[in-house]
Amino acid sequence: MARVVEVDDAADPRLADFRDLARADRRPDRPGGRGLVLAEGTVVVRRLLASPYPPRALLGVARRVDDLAPELTGVDVPAYVTDADTMAHVVGFHLNRGVLASADRAPAPGLPALLAGARRVALLEGVNDHENLGALFRNAAALGVDAVIVGPGCADPLYRRSVRVSMGHVLRVPFATAGLDEAVAGLRDAGFVLAALTPGGDPGALAALADRERVALLLGAEGPGLSAEALERADVRVRIPMAGGVDSLNVATAGAVAFHAVAGVPR
Amino acid sequence: MARVVEVDDAADPRLADFRDLARADRRPDRPGGRGLVLAEGTVVVRRLLASPYPPRALLGVARRVDDLAPELTGVDVPAYVTDADTMAHVVGFHLNRGVLASADRAPAPGLPALLAGARRVALLEGVNDHENLGALFRNAAALGVDAVIVGPGCADPLYRRSVRVSMGHVLRVPFATAGLDEAVAGLRDAGFVLAALTPGGDPGALAALADRERVALLLGAEGPGLSAEALERADVRVRIPMAGGVDSLNVATAGAVAFHAVAGVPR
Structure with a gap:
C-alpha cells in the first residue's frame, strides 16, 4: 500500500513533483520543467497506476486518495494527503479533480x-x-x-x-x-x-x-x-x-x- | 455595402452589441444578457452573413473587415473599424480573431x-x-x-x-x-x-x-x-x-x- 503522509505546508519540499504545474510543465525541456508524467483525477490516476510508467508520488484530498485505495495496494510510493486549499497553493491553481499522481517516463518500445x-x-x-x-x-x-x-x-x-x-x-x-x-x-x-x-x-x-x-x-x-x-x-x-x-x-x-x-x- | 464607420472610443454607445461579452452572454436570459447571435472571426462571420439570422453590426480591425468586403456587398449594417486595443476594451478580453458580427435571432422552423x-x-x-x-x-x-x-x-x-x-x-x-x-x-x-x-x-x-x-x-x-x-x-x-x-x-x-x-x- 502507498504510504499515506499528511502534509499541511504548501512549501513542503516533498511535493516538488506537483509544484507550480502551469509553469513547470509548459516547457518540460527547460530549467524548471521536469518532464514527468502527471495524471489528474481518479480515472486518469487509475490508468497511470495500471500503466508501464513507474509512479513516483500522489497528492490529493483524503476522499480522492481513499477512492484509490484498491489500486494503491502494492504500490510503494508516498501519497501526500492535504486539503484543497493547500493543494491549490502547491499546484498553482485550483484543481477540481482533487488528486494528482506523478510518474517517470519509460522507454518507448522499438x-x-x-x-x-x-x-x-x-x-x-x-x-x-x-x-x-x-x-x-x-x-x-x-x-x-x-x-x-x-x-x-x-x-x-x-x-x-x-x-x-x-x-x-x-x-x-x-x-x-x-x-x-x-x-x-x-x-x-x-x-x-x-x-x-x-x-x-x-x-x-x-x-x-x-x-x-x-x-x-x-x-x-x-x-x-x-x-x-x-x-x-x-x-x-x-x-x-x-x-x-x-x-x-x-x-x-x-x-x-x-x-x-x-x-x-x-x- | 456595409457602412464602414471608424471608431476610436471604446465607450462609443454604438458598440453596445459587443460590450463586455464574457459577462453579457454568460446568461443571455438575465439583465445585461442580450440574447444576440455573435460570430467571431472571418470564417464564422462569413457563415453568419450567409445565414437566415439578420445581421446587426460588425466590429473589427481594418484588415479583417477588408477581408469580408465581398460578403458585405449588399449588407446594410454598420461595420465599426477600430484597432485591436480598443476592440479588446470593448469586448473585455483580447480577441485574436480580429472581427465580430452580431445578429438577431430568427424564428426556428416548425x-x-x-x-x-x-x-x-x-x-x-x-x-x-x-x-x-x-x-x-x-x-x-x-x-x-x-x-x-x-x-x-x-x-x-x-x-x-x-x-x-x-x-x-x-x-x-x-x-x-x-x-x-x-x-x-x-x-x-x-x-x-x-x-x-x-x-x-x-x-x-x-x-x-x-x-x-x-x-x-x-x-x-x-x-x-x-x-x-x-x-x-x-x-x-x-x-x-x-x-x-x-x-x-x-x-x-x-x-x-x-x-x-x-x-x-x-x-
Whole structure:
C-alpha cells in the first residue's frame, strides 16, 4: 500500500513533483520543467497506476486518495494527503479533480515490438496541438487501434494536457515516436497497408480497408494535412465523404470516423 | 455595402452589441444578457452573413473587415473599424480573431418544415455542454446531417461558444427545439426510423441503417446517455463497437462516427 503522509505546508519540499504545474510543465525541456508524467483525477490516476510508467508520488484530498485505495495496494510510493486549499497553493491553481499522481517516463518500445501483433495502427504527422493529440489517443483506445506512431511535427503525448484530454488512454495505448522514413519502413516490414487520410482520397476505399489484415492510417493535422512526402509513401489515399461547404473535421474526429470505418467486424 | 464607420472610443454607445461579452452572454436570459447571435472571426462571420439570422453590426480591425468586403456587398449594417486595443476594451478580453458580427435571432422552423426533404436527422437529448453541442453541429454539417432537433436538457446552440466551436455551422444546419413527445411524433409523421445510440445497442444495426431512406439518430450526453423515455421510443438501439476498458467517446465524436456510418452512399 502507498504510504499515506499528511502534509499541511504548501512549501513542503516533498511535493516538488506537483509544484507550480502551469509553469513547470509548459516547457518540460527547460530549467524548471521536469518532464514527468502527471495524471489528474481518479480515472486518469487509475490508468497511470495500471500503466508501464513507474509512479513516483500522489497528492490529493483524503476522499480522492481513499477512492484509490484498491489500486494503491502494492504500490510503494508516498501519497501526500492535504486539503484543497493547500493543494491549490502547491499546484498553482485550483484543481477540481482533487488528486494528482506523478510518474517517470519509460522507454518507448522499438517499432518491431510496437507493431508485433497489432492489426490497426495510426501514424500521426504534424499533430502539434496537445488536446487534439490527447483526443486522438482516446479515440484510438475506444475504436480498436492497437498502437500509435507519433511522427514528425507532433506534440508530446505525455504532456499534462494531452494526458488529461486522452482520459489517460495515452498511458494505455502503446506508442513510439519515429521519423517518417523509419515509420514507413517499420510498417512495411510488419506487413501493413499504408492508407493516407486526405481530402483528395477515394471515399470508397476507406470502408474496403476493413477487410485488410493490417492497416496503418496516416493522419495529418487539421489545416495543412499530410505532407507530400507522407502522401507519396502511402499505398492508398482515402477520404471521409464530406458535405459541400465544410472545410474539414477536427483531426481527432476524422481519426475516430476512420478508425471505426477500418475496424472490421464488430468486437 | 456595409457602412464602414471608424471608431476610436471604446465607450462609443454604438458598440453596445459587443460590450463586455464574457459577462453579457454568460446568461443571455438575465439583465445585461442580450440574447444576440455573435460570430467571431472571418470564417464564422462569413457563415453568419450567409445565414437566415439578420445581421446587426460588425466590429473589427481594418484588415479583417477588408477581408469580408465581398460578403458585405449588399449588407446594410454598420461595420465599426477600430484597432485591436480598443476592440479588446470593448469586448473585455483580447480577441485574436480580429472581427465580430452580431445578429438577431430568427424564428426556428416548425418540425414539418424542418424535416421536409431531410434524409438524416440528429435528435439530441441532454447535451448541455456548449462546446459539445457546437462540435456536434460541425460534425453534422460535415457528415450529411440535414437537420438537428435540439431536445430536452440541451444547451443553447446559439450561445457564443457553441457558434465558435461549430465553426459557424450552427448557423447553417437547420435546427428546432422540441420536447421529446413532439420530436418523436414529428419524426414518425415524416417517416423516419428512430435509432437510439446507446452502449446497450446492437453493433451490427448501425451500418444497416445506411440503407434506410430516412434515419433519425437519437444522441444523449456523454455520461448519462439517453433517458429511459427516449430509449423506449426508439425503433432500434444501436451502438458503436468499443474496445474493452474504455468508458465512452465524447458525444460529438460518437455522433460523427454514427453520422458517417448511416450516411449511405458516398456523396
